[in-house]
Amino acid sequence: MAEQPEAEEYYVGAYWGPRKESPEDCARRTAELLMALAACDPLLAQWYKPARSRKDARKYPLMPPDLATLTESFRRGVNREKGGPAIEQLGFTFWFGNGGARGEDVDLRITCGDHGGANPNSCVMTLPSGGAEAERLITTPMLAGVLRGMAQAWDPDWAVATSWEHRALMTETPRAGGFVGWVTYLSRRRGTVPPLPAPVRIEPVENRGTVIVLTPERLTAKNIEHVERGKRVGELLARSGVLEPVIPR
Template sequence: MAKRPTAEAYYAGAYWGPREETPEECAKRTASFLNLLAPWDPLLAEWYRPAKSLKDARMHPLVPPDAATLADLFRSGVNRERGGPAIEQLGFTFWFDNGGPDADCAALRITCGAYSEAVPNSCVMTLPKRGPNADRLQTAHVLAGVVQSMALAWDPDWCVSTSWDHRELLSDEGRTGTFVGWVTYLSRRRGSVPPLPAPVRIEPVEAKGTLIVLTPERFTVVNPEHVALARRVRELLARAGLMQPVTP
């Protein structure tokens, strides 16, 4: 196995099962999400339509969000066979970023409106890898805010924010599935979260579900205590029946 890099890169993702929605409904949720994100960090208040250059992108901001524009972008991202009709049950996919340098930029990829059990709906944010933006965003406070915003806007079954290295470690062990990251959200539809060991923090997200923050310091796979804590919390949540897959 290749040696892992010293600096870990992080992401946040929300995932939910089949839910048929129109481009307009997906746009409304996206607009809500972008508005909820904005107060958490200046970088999260700037998003631009896909373009050939940064200069072109900055001519087409997505914030403040316009529902009609977002609906058109989702509509153009319908899944289809080349030259064939739209595959409506696979929903709509739309991706964009905030126009910064590659290593210090955040990007969003959204799949919404899918009602096939083969493809989950998702909203995945790739976070900056290094630089001043990364330093600000890679904190429990901000990532909890990002996951909370995802939960409120998308009403997902499960959200997670952790490092790609952590996900890779679990994948190597054949345990990716629904797992526990640095920050995790579980919908109330799954049941009640049991008591969890310190230093884990548990918070309600309105009446929708529960936010779980493993540790106030940066979670990293090079810290065996962090990895062990994530495994222990997942075991406890699995016993409570909360870690079932998003799609059957």
């Protein structure tokens, strides 16, 4: 029997430049995001603190969001050299998941409060690689909804929902803010999004920015049309000055 090709793996990520924030600020934004995700799908309504095993993680729920618990989690996630003091300008990192079985789970990794300028702040959600959950989550309406939730909670400069394989084909050196995915968000701070050719769709995000949907069907790196359309739209946006890396070279 011939081997089946591996399925593409998808993610949603929001990125923004230097922004000094406290653990309390990060906790408040995270709580807002978790409530928005819970409204998108039941799989995104359960989150747990990291633990030694998936079974143990179920003992430490993060829903409903508790600001004190989230604040302490970010405070513990301060960046530091081993045994040294906290590196305040690098902000805080907090990673957690929904406790699902391997391959069917969803993880969130958040870095916020970094104001050093070397790396972007980010909120990245990995999606299930297979099963019914993947079929339900990896759709245009669902990813657009998740992206909107991230935009409202984190006010990023740029956000994207796409596959890692498609990302690799968009540019030789894909950097946060510098390419177009299946669904892309651009902050209004970047300027006005120009008219784009059909079937690309442009949708406003209340008082934040714009969502760009590259294709209504599932995007895949195996579809040459999807790849070429992504490159063409990326060129048009770059020419308009709204598609630039979040952290300049």
